[in-house]
Amino acid sequence: xxxxxxxxxxxxxxxxxxxxxxxxxxxxxxxxxxxQLRLPGCGAxxxxxxMTLAEGQAAGARTxxxxxxxxxxxxxxxxxxxxIEALRMGYDLASGLHxxxxxxxxxxxxxxxxxxxxxxxxVPTVWYPIxxxxxxRGKRCLAVGTDCSVGKMYTAMSMDAEMRARGxxxxxxxxxxxxxxxxxxxxPLDAVIADFMAGSVEYxxxxxxxxxxxxxxxxxxxxxxxxxxxxxxxxxxxxxxxxILAHEPTRTHMRGLPDYALxxxxxxxxxxxxxxxxxxxxxxxxxxxxxxQHMAEDAARAYLDEVETRMGLPATDPYxxxxxxxxxxxxxx
Amino acid sequence: xxxxxxxxxxxxxxxxxxxxxxxxxxxxxxxxxxxQLRLPGCGAxxxxxxMTLAEGQAAGARTxxxxxxxxxxxxxxxxxxxxIEALRMGYDLASGLHxxxxxxxxxxxxxxxxxxxxxxxxVPTVWYPIxxxxxxRGKRCLAVGTDCSVGKMYTAMSMDAEMRARGxxxxxxxxxxxxxxxxxxxxPLDAVIADFMAGSVEYxxxxxxxxxxxxxxxxxxxxxxxxxxxxxxxxxxxxxxxxILAHEPTRTHMRGLPDYALxxxxxxxxxxxxxxxxxxxxxxxxxxxxxxQHMAEDAARAYLDEVETRMGLPATDPYxxxxxxxxxxxxxx
Numbered sequence: 001x002x003x004x005x006x007x008x009x010x011x012x013x014x015x016x017x018x019x020x021x022x023x024x025x026x027x028x029x030x031x032x033x034x035x036q037l038r039l040p041g042c043g044a045x046x047x048x049x050x051m052t053l054a055e056g057q058a059a060g061a062r063t064x065x066x067x068x069x070x071x072x073x074x075x076x077x078x079x080x081x082x083x084i085e086a087l088r089m090g091y092d093l094a095s096g097l098h099x100x101x102x103x104x105x106x107x108x109x110x111x112x113x114x115x116x117x118x119x120x121x122x123v124p125t126v127w128y129p130i131x132x133x134x135x136x137r138g139k140r141c142l143a144v145g146t147d148c149s150v151g152k153m154y155t156a157m158s159m160d161a162e163m164r165a166r167g168x169x170x171x172x173x174x175x176x177x178x179x180x181x182x183x184x185x186x187x188p189l190d191a192v193i194a195d196f197m198a199g200s201v202e203y204x205x206x207x208x209x210x211x212x213x214x215x216x217x218x219x220x221x222x223x224x225x226x227x228x229x230x231x232x233x234x235x236x237x238x239x240x241x242x243x244i245l246a247h248e249p250t251r252t253h254m255r256g257l258p259d260y261a262l263x264x265x266x267x268x269x270x271x272x273x274x275x276x277x278x279x280x281x282x283x284x285x286x287x288x289x290x291x292x293q294h295m296a297e298d299a300a301r302a303y304l305d306e307v308e309t310r311m312g313l314p315a316t317d318p319y320x321x322x323x324x325x326x327x328x329x330x331x332x333x
Numbered sequence: 334x335x336x337x338x339x340x341x342x343x344x345x346x347x348x349x350x351x352x353x354x355x356x357x358x359x360x361x362x363x364x365x366x367x368x369q370l371r372l373p374g375c376g377a378x379x380x381x382x383x384m385t386l387a388e389g390q391a392a393g394a395r396t397x398x399x400x401x402x403x404x405x406x407x408x409x410x411x412x413x414x415x416x417i418e419a420l421r422m423g424y425d426l427a428s429g430l431h432x433x434x435x436x437x438x439x440x441x442x443x444x445x446x447x448x449x450x451x452x453x454x455x456v457p458t459v460w461y462p463i464x465x466x467x468x469x470r471g472k473r474c475l476a477v478g479t480d481c482s483v484g485k486m487y488t489a490m491s492m493d494a495e496m497r498a499r500g501x502x503x504x505x506x507x508x509x510x511x512x513x514x515x516x517x518x519x520x521p522l523d524a525v526i527a528d529f530m531a532g533s534v535e536y537x538x539x540x541x542x543x544x545x546x547x548x549x550x551x552x553x554x555x556x557x558x559x560x561x562x563x564x565x566x567x568x569x570x571x572x573x574x575x576x577i578l579a580h581e582p583t584r585t586h587m588r589g590l591p592d593y594a595l596x597x598x599x600x601x602x603x604x605x606x607x608x609x610x611x612x613x614x615x616x617x618x619x620x621x622x623x624x625x626q627h628m629a630e631d632a633a634r635a636y637l638d639e640v641e642t643r644m645g646l647p648a649t650d651p652y653x654x655x656x657x658x659x660x661x662x663x664x665x666x
Contacts (some may be wrong), residue, residue, distance in 0.1 A: 131559040133590045189529040197527050197562045222565075225612045226464040229530045229566030233581045236558035257466045260611070271607065279591075 002184040003117050004032045006065040007048065007056030008328045011079055012039045013068040019044040020066025021096055024178045026158050030185070034059040039078060044068065053086050056259045063119070065181055066095040075099050075107075081108060087116040094119035095178035121180040123191050124200070129310035131198035131237050133279060138208030139332060142240040143218040143289060144272045146228060146262045148255045150248040150290035151319065152218030153179055155326070159244075160215040162327045169212035173204050173235065179217045189219055189230055197230065201237025213330060214238075218246065222271055224254055234274065239279040242330055244274055245313075248291040249303055265311055286329040288315035335427045335452050335517040337365045339398040340389030344412055346377040346401040355379055357511045361490050365517070367392040372411060377401065386419050392522040398514055399428040399555025408432050408440075409478060418441060420449040427452035429510035440639065452491070456512040456524050457533070464531035464570050466612060468476075470619055471541030475573040476551040476622060477605045479595045481588045483581040484624035484652065485551030486512055491651035494578075495660045502545035506537050508567065513549045519624060522552055522563055530563065534570025546663060547571075551579065555604055557587055558595045572612040575663055576605055581624040584608055598644055619662040621648035640643070 008022040016023065026033050026046045036216035038044070055082035064086040070079070075097065083093055083101075087110040093101060101107045101118040111116065111118050141159065143152040154174055157179075172179070174186025187200045205214045216238045220227030245265050254260035263271070269285050276283040288307055292300035300317060308315040316326035343353040350358065359379045361364050368384035370393050371377070384392065386614050397419040404413070408430070416426055416434075420443040426434060434440045434451040474486040474492065489505055489513075496503035507519025520533045531549070538547045549571045553560030578598050587593035596604070609616040621640055625633035633650060641648040647658035 113366075133558040133587075133593060135592075190526075192527050193510055193523075194525050194527060194530050194563050194566070195523040195560065198559055222608070225466040225569035225572075226531055228569050228608075229526065229564075230527050231562075232555075232565040233527070233562030236561050239558075254466075259468075260466060263611075274604065275555070275561075277559075278556050278596075316489035 001175060002181070003092055004063035004184050005034050006032050006063050006094070007051060007063050008033050008048065008067045009037045009082065010038045010042050010044045010046070011066070011068050011070070012041045013044040013164070016044045018029070019046065019068045021178050022046055022065070022069035023179055025065065025067060025182050028161070028182050028239030032182070034061045037064070037082070039082070053082070053091070054090055056091060057091070058145055061091070063092040063094050066093070066097060067181070070097055070099065073099065075104060076147035080104070080106060082202070084110045086115045086275060087111050090114065090116065092117040092119065094121060096121050096181055098122065121177045122188050124188055126203070128187070128192060128196040128200035129158045130195060131202050136202070136207045137210055138212045138214065139242070139330070140238055140240045141215060141242040141244065142207055142216045142234060142238050143244040143246045144231065144235070144268065145221045145246040146223065146265065146268050147221050147251060148224050150246045151289060152246045153320045155244055155246055155289040155323070156215035156217050158323035159326050161165050162323040163213060166327065168175065168331070169209055171212070171214050173200070173214050173216045174215040175219055186217070190227070194229070200283065201234055205238055206324070217239065222275070223268070225257065225260070232251070232275070234277045237275050240276055240283055241280060242284060242286040242333065243276055244287050244289050244326060245269060245285060246289045247278050250294045265307065269311070284333070285313065286333065287326040288313050289326065290315060290317050292317040292320055335453060335514070336395035336425055337517050338367050338394055339365050339427070340384060340386070340394035341366050341369045341379065341381065342397050342398045342415065343351070343369050343371045343375050343377045344399070344401050345372045345374045345401070350379040350513070350530070352379065352401045354511050354514055355398070358398065358400060358515050361494070361515050365515070366392045370397070370415070372415070386415070386422055386424070390422060390424070394424070396425040396427050397429060398467070400514070403432065405429055406432065408437060413437070413439060417443045419448045420444050422445065423449065425450040425452065427454060427514060429514055429601045430453050430544050431455065434461070452511045455521050457521055459536070461520070461525060461529040461533035461536050463528060464535050469535070469538070469540045469572065470543055471547065473547045473549060473571050473573045473578065474665070475549045475571050475576040476577040476579045477564065477601065478551060478554045478579040479556065479598065479601050480554050480581065480584055483510055483579045484622060485579045487549040487652045488577055488579055488622040488656070491551050492659050494530070495656040496546060499660065501664070502542055504545070504547050506533070506547050506549045508552055519550070520594045522539050527562070530566035532568030534567055536570055549573065555608070556601070558590065558593070565608070568609050569612045573609055573616055574613060575610055575617060575619040575666065576600060576620050577620050578621045578660060579624070580617060583627045585620040598640065601642070606607035617666070618646065619666065620659040621646050622659065623648060623650050623651040626654055
C-alpha cells in the first residue's frame with residue numbers, strides 16, 4: 001500500500017507522452033495528486049500546481065511518485081538528487097521504472113537512514129498463494145480483449161468511477177504498474193512467478209459484500225501468444241461474474257505480432273466465456289467496450305450501433321461516451 | 334545443461350517413493366545413471382550398483398544428482414558432508430529440492446573453491462525472451478490434460494523413446510524439475526516470470542529439421558484454475574502441430590480442487606484445439622493418452638477401446654501398453 005496523496009515527479013520528461021503514468025493518476029485519482037515537480041527543461045505539464053518538495057509536503061504529500069519514463073536506462077544524478085532529498089524530508093518514493101530503486105545503493109542507503117519506503121511497483125513484494133479456486137463472496141468484473149492494449153484498464157477504471165458516482169460499492173483492482181501507482185495498491189501480475197499468477201488474482205480480489213463489485217484490470221489477450229497465459233490466470237483467479245469484451249476496431253494485426261490477425265468479438269466471446277465458467281458457472285458476457293480513439297465521432301457512434309445490434313449487448317467507448325451502459329448491465333444482473 | 338552421466342544420491346530416503354526423481358532418471362535415461370549412493374538407514378533402492386563417490390567418479394560420473402526429497406525442509410549436515418566432499422572431488426551437483434543449494438553458504442563456498450557448478454533446477458538461470466510467435470521449423474507435440482498429474486510427462490517421454498527406437502528424429506523437452514534432471518536440460522516453467530512463460534517455451538523448442546519432433550512436457554491443465562495460465566503459455570509458446578489428450582479416468586475431482594469436476598475428453602478437445610490454432614492453424618488432435626494405473630488390465634483395455642471408438646482417435650496407456658499408436662498417428666501427419 002503506497003501512502004497518498006502524492007507529489008508527481010515529472011523530472012526532465014521531454015513531452016507529456018513520457019508522463020503517461022502521472023497523467024493516469026491525474027485523470028483517475030486527482031485527489032491523490034497535490035501537485036507536480038518539474039526539473040529544468042521538463043516539457044511535460046499536467047496542469048497541476050508546480051511545487052517544490054517542501055511545498056508538496058506542506059500540501060500533505062506523503063509519497064513522491066516517479067510518473068515519467070526515464071531516458072537511457074539509468075536513473076540520472078539530477079533525478080537522484082531530488083529523490084534523496086525527498087527521502088531526507090520524510091517522503092516515501094514510488095516508481096514504475098524498469099530500473100529498480102532498490103538496486104541503487106545511494107537510494108537504499110538514504111531510505112534506510114531516513115526510514116522511507118521505496119515502492120518499486122514492477123516487482124511483487126508479497127509471496128502470493130497458489131490459487132485454491134474457492135468461491136468468494138462479492139461480484140467481480142473483468143475486461144478481456146481481442147488484443148493487448150485495447151483499453152481494458154480504462155474500461156475498468158471508468159466502470160468503477162461510474163459505480164462510485166452512483167453510490168454503488170465498487171473497487172478498481174490494479175494488475176499493472178500504472179494502475180498500482182494510480183490507486184496505491186495492486187498486483188504487478190506480469191512479474192509474478194507462473195505458479196502463483198492465479199493465486200495473486202485471488203489475493204487481489206478477496207471476499208467482499210454481496211453487492212460489491214471488483215473491477216479487475218485486464219492484461220494481455222487469450223489471442224496474444226506472448227501473454228495469453230497471464231490473461232488465462234486472470235480469468236480463473238478472478239472468477240468473474242461478468243466479462244466485458246474490449247476491442248480496438250482500427251488495428252490491423254495483433255500488437256507486436258504482424259502475422260497474427262485479431263479475432264472477432266464473437267470468437268472472443270465464445271472462447272472466453274466457457275473458460276470463465278470453469279471457475280464461475282454463473283459468468284456472463286455483459287457488454288462491449290470499444291476504444292474509438294482513432295475514429296471520428298460519427299464513425300464511432302455508427303460502429304457502436306452496429307456492434308450492439310450484431311452482438312445483442314450494450315456497446316460503448318466508456319472513456320469517450322461514458323460507462324453508463326456497461327454499469328447498467330451489471331446493475332441488472 | 335547438466336553434465337552427464339550421474340551418480341544418483343538417495344541420501345537417507347525412507348522408501349522408494351521418496352526417490353521419485355532418481356527413479357525417473359533410471360526409468361528414462363538409464364545410460365545417464367552409473368550407480369546409486371546411499372547413506373546409512375536409506376530405505377530406497379533403485380537396483381543400481383551401490384557406489385562411493387570415488388567409485389562413481391571411476392565409472393565416469395560427472396554430476397551428483399540429489400534424486401530424493403529431503404525431510405523437514407532443511408539440507409541436513411549428513412547430506413552436506415557428502416555434497417561438499419563431492420564438490421572437492423570435482424563433481425557438479427544437481428538438485429530439484431525446494432531448498433536451493435545456492436542459498437547454503439557452505440555449498441556455495443565449496444563450489445567456488447573447487448570450480449564446481451550447483452544446478453538448482455527449480456529456478457530459471459536464463460533470461461528468457463518475450464514470445465514472438467514466429468513460425469518455427471520442425472514439428473512439435475504437446476500433451477494437454479483434463480487435469481494436472483495425469484501422465485503428460487510420461488506420455489511425452491514414451492513417445493520420444495518410441496520415435497528414437499524407430500530411428501525418427503525426436504527430442505523430449507523438459508518443463509519441470511524431474512524432466513530437467515532426467516535429461517540434463519529444460520525450462521522450469523512453473524518458476525518463470527509471467528511475461529516470459531511463452532517465450533521460455535519458444536526458447537526450449539527452437540527451429541529444427543523439418544522431420545524432427547519435439548515432445549514438449551505438458552504442465553497443469555486448461556481446466557485447473559491454479560495452473561491454467563502455465564498450460565496456456567505452453568499451447569501458444571509451443572505452437573504444437575499435434576495435441577495428445579491426457580486423462581486419468583478414476584479421478585473424481587480436479588487435483589487439489591474438491592469442488593471442480595474434470596472436463597470430458599470432448600470438452601478438452603474442443604477447448605484446446607481452437608486455442609492451439611491461434612499459434613499454429615495446422616494443429617490437430619492426434620491421439621489420447623490414458624493413465625490406467627488404477628485400473629485392472631481388462632478394464633483398462635475395455636476403456637481404451639470405448640474411448641477410441643467414441644473419439645475416433647487412437648487411445649492407449651503409453652506407459653503400460655506402449656506409445657506405438659500415438660507415434661503412428663504423428664508419423665502419418
